[in-house]
């Protein structure tokens with residue numbers, strides 16, 4: 001098992017729509033294992049494959065560290081599709097391991113219905129709400145090349161510009177391995 005460097009804001013792979021997984025081979029199993037290790041090491045609750053440089057429709061979620069959700073089981077989500085979004089929306093503060101130290105209130109649908117495949121490529125459909133729904137929508141966006149900061153107003157984006165530029169130049173501190181700055 002190894003820790004993988006996390007890609008940061010400005011890395012091109014974070015803006016790419018990831019590719020569908022058609023086969024879960026040993027390499028994929030190892031990737032998923034490493035993604036969980038990387039997620040836990042960074043104290044995160046969700047991590048998408050392109051956040052560790054892999055062009056695959058996979059994300060992992062573990063919200064058992066969140067108060068009130070200690071019983072939640074870790075999930076590996078492959079080839080997800082959000083098939084339904086509730087009209088009712090709510091606001092929650094979000095952060096992202098690829099955008100260190102930036103947090104913002106984001107409005108999203110409160111509940112979603114998701115279809116996905118597990119590591120055996122078996123199909124599942126789940127309806128989620130609350131924190132799990134929020135994390136899944138955030139990670140799902142990653143696989144489409146979307147970041148939570150994309151939802152901010154122009155004014156809010158302007159305020160964050162300096163922080164985001166600093167992240168691109170790696171002029172920030174994190175206590176987990178990250179990708180090298182693009183040249």
Ligand code: ZN
Pocket residue numbers: 095096097098138142
């Ligand atoms: Zn993220």
